Amino acid sequence: MDGESEVEMVRVNKDWLENQLKVRPEDASLIFVRGDSMMPTLNNGDVLLVSSNVEQIGDGIYVLHSDGLLQVKRVQRQPGGQIRVTSDNPAYQPYVVNLADKSSDFRIVGKVVWTVHKVTG
Secondary structure, three states: OOOOOOOOOOOOOHHHHHHHOOOOHHHEEEEEOOOOOOOOOOOOOOEEEEEOOOOOOOOEEEEEEEOOEEEEEEEEEEOOOEEEEEOOOOOOOOEEEEOOOOOOOEEEEEEEEEEEOOOOO
16 A cells, blocks of 8 residues: 545444444544555455554554555564564565654554455456
């Protein structure tokens, strides 16, 4: 993902969002996947429902802001306040981020809680 875009309107059932996904509507956003770094899990054109309410970072798929870009990556908690950031596509190299390093341009935007896969062909 190399930027942010807005969707004019998508209707989502509030009860489903709150009761099934445990996401408050004000914390929810939709992001479209661009690129192949998370293939085969996520494909170009897939839609992600993201919760910005991340109280504690655990293992999972997150939207990250790094070096001015949005990225969708798999995150794994490591000892010493670090996280390992990986792509599901093995062509992309993993890296480690020290969360205590406030000088870096890195932040967690939200956790992916639901996906819609684009049908191709």
